Amino acid sequence: MPRYSAFAVVKNALTGHKGWREQWPDAQPKKEYDVIIVGAGGHGLGAAYYLAREHGITNVAVIDKGWLGGGNTGRNTTIIRSNYLYDESAKLYDHALDLWDGLSQELNYNVMFSRRGVMMLAHNVHDVQSFQRHVHSNRLNGVDNRWLSAEEAKEFCPPLNISREARYPVMGAALQMRAGTARHDAVAWGYARAAAARGVDIIQNCPVIAIRRGPDGAVTGVDTAKGFIGAKKVAVSAAGHTSVVMESAGVRMPLESFPLQALVSEPVKPVFPCVVMSNTVHAYISQSDKGELVIGSGTDQYTSYSQRGGLPLIEHTVAAICEIFPIFNRMRMLRKWGGIVDVTPDRSAIIGKTPVKNLFVNCGWGTGGFKATPGAAHVLAHTVATGEPHALNAPFTLDRFRTGRLIDEAAAAAVAH
Numbered sequence: 001m002p003r004y005s006a007f008a009v010v011k012n013a014l015t016g017h018k019g020w021r022e023q024w025p026d027a028q029p030k031k032e033y034d035v036i037i038v039g040a041g042g043h044g045l046g047a048a049y050y051l052a053r054e055h056g057i058t059n060v061a062v063i064d065k066g067w068l069g070g071g072n073t074g075r076n077t078t079i080i081r082s083n084y085l086y087d088e089s090a091k092l093y094d095h096a097l098d099l100w101d102g103l104s105q106e107l108n109y110n111v112m113f114s115r116r117g118v119m120m121l122a123h124n125v126h127d128v129q130s131f132q133r134h135v136h137s138n139r140l141n142g143v144d145n146r147w148l149s150a151e152e153a154k155e156f157c158p159p160l161n162i163s164r165e166a167r168y169p170v171m172g173a174a175l176q177m178r179a180g181t182a183r184h185d186a187v188a189w190g191y192a193r194a195a196a197a198r199g200v201d202i203i204q205n206c207p208v209i210a211i212r213r214g215p216d217g218a219v220t221g222v223d224t225a226k227g228f229i230g231a232k233k234v235a236v237s238a239a240g241h242t243s244v245v246m247e248s249a250g251v252r253m254p255l256e257s258f259p260l261q262a263l264v265s266e267p268v269k270p271v272f273p274c275v276v277m278s279n280t281v282h283a284y285i286s287q288s289d290k291g292e293l294v295i296g297s298g299t300d301q302y303t304s305y306s307q308r309g310g311l312p313l314i315e316h317t318v319a320a321i322c323e324i325f326p327i328f329n330r331m332r333m334l335r336k337w338g339g340i341v342d343v344t345p346d347r348s349a350i351i352g353k354t355p356v357k358n359l360f361v362n363c364g365w366g367t368g369g370f371k372a373t374p375g376a377a378h379v380l381a382h383t384v385a386t387g388e389p390h391a392l393n394a395p396f397t398l399d400r401f402r403t404g405r406l407i408d409e410a411a412a413a414a415v416a417h
């Protein structure tokens with residue numbers, strides 16, 4: 001794999017940019033692999049990369065029904081933070097944040113991780129109490145998060161309306177400075193390129209129709225649109241369709257799948273310095289490097305497998321953004337889209353073993369799994385390689401919905417992007 005560098009850019013510029021090679025080959029399936037990963041999103045591709053890099057397992061295929069990164073990885077609003085309430089979540093997301101820090105260098109691919117700070121607005125007494133509880137809990141876990149008055153919040157983000165007369169008055173905010181955004185496509189492309197360079201096959205446009213099991217109940221491979229492909233181990237990382245894929249192996253998942261929408265405005269000059277989230281009004285906003293305002297909302301109220309959502313939700317979100325940031329009243333919106341998010345009852349992910357031998361699952365990230373990408377991929381690879389969970393994903397079992405040992409982020413925050 002040729003290294004990307006300033007030198008390579010100059011060299012290729014002198015030869016009319018004809019020397020760039022494809023970033024990863026378009027692989028066709030082999031008869032059998034040591035590991036098959038279903039789903040070429042950031043999590044699946046990342047897991048393949050860590051399997052190869054950290055565990056020396058390179059006979060791996062990542063199979064996607066569409067193009068790589070075409071699921072939620074390429075559709076999300078890229079908020080990265082780790083200030084979750086419970087110890088288990090804070091540790092896992094902070095592990096991811098540590099990995100985000102050096103990811104561009106590690107992958108030799110610019111994922112444009114920008115630590116611009118994520119500010120979460122409090123609009124009522126309940127918000128204030130809840131976010132201050134988060135700040136205390138995070139600090140005990142060594143996760144940075146601090147409380148700001150409304151005036152300090154405005155100083156940090158000047159377009160914010162802190163008038164007492166506002167429909168959603170700002171009573172303060174929690175700010176995580178290590179948090180920020182990254183370029184979502186680049187994360188998928190960077191992991192794909194680095195995994196392929198270590199021998200991983202990335203097979204696109206190949207839906208997995210069913211997971212096949214042998215007479216002893218263990219997985220033997222997957223039936224796909226390109227025929228049967230054998231595998232010693234299978235890991236499902238197919239956000240939005242996890243229940244469907246897992247059902248084919250006889251495993252019923254505690255998941256509901258909802259559309260989640262986002263939209264972008266026309267591009268403008270830099271005007272918005274950070275990420276702002278408002279859980280109470282279900283709206284959040286940042287500005288991309290191209291200049292577009294990137295705006296997201298809460299999930300639609302109904303379950304669906306359609307990658308689009310209802311207009312009323314978008315209308316509500318835009319109205320809320322205009323109330324909180326009146327400066328954006330006359331902005332024009334360019335386009336909107338949706339993804340399908342798998343939501344668990346406690347709004348925390350499931351990463352680990354399943355009742356089926358050699359079948360592993362990574363799902364249930366709901367509206368907030370992009371930020372976890374490197375961390376989730378890293379611990380999933382560990383679990384698949386060793387057959388046992390990493391200490392960080394040990395609590396995130398499927399079993400917890402039977403035992404009741406929940407990680408109840410649902411109770412901690414109305415929206416958990």
Ligand SMILES: Cc1cc2nc3c(=O)[nH]c(=O)nc-3n(C[C@H](O)[C@H](O)[C@H](O)COP(=O)(O)OP(=O)(O)OC[C@H]3O[C@@H](n4cnc5c(N)ncnc54)[C@H](O)[C@@H]3O)c2cc1C
Nearest residue numbers: 039041042043065071072073076077079208339369370371
């Ligand atoms: C609008 C929106 C905004 C969001 N905003 C944020 C945010 O700001 N911050 C944040 O942290 N998270 C956010 N998320 C959530 C985040 O995008 C996801 O949790 C994360 O990207 C999941 O990554 P993944 O790799 O697991 O899944 P995906 O990227 O969805 O990859 C799963 C892949 O599985 C494939 N697949 C499915 N079924 C099959 C099959 N049968 N055979 C083969 N392949 C299959 C799909 O084609 C897909 O490519 C948002 C999501 C959406 C939709």
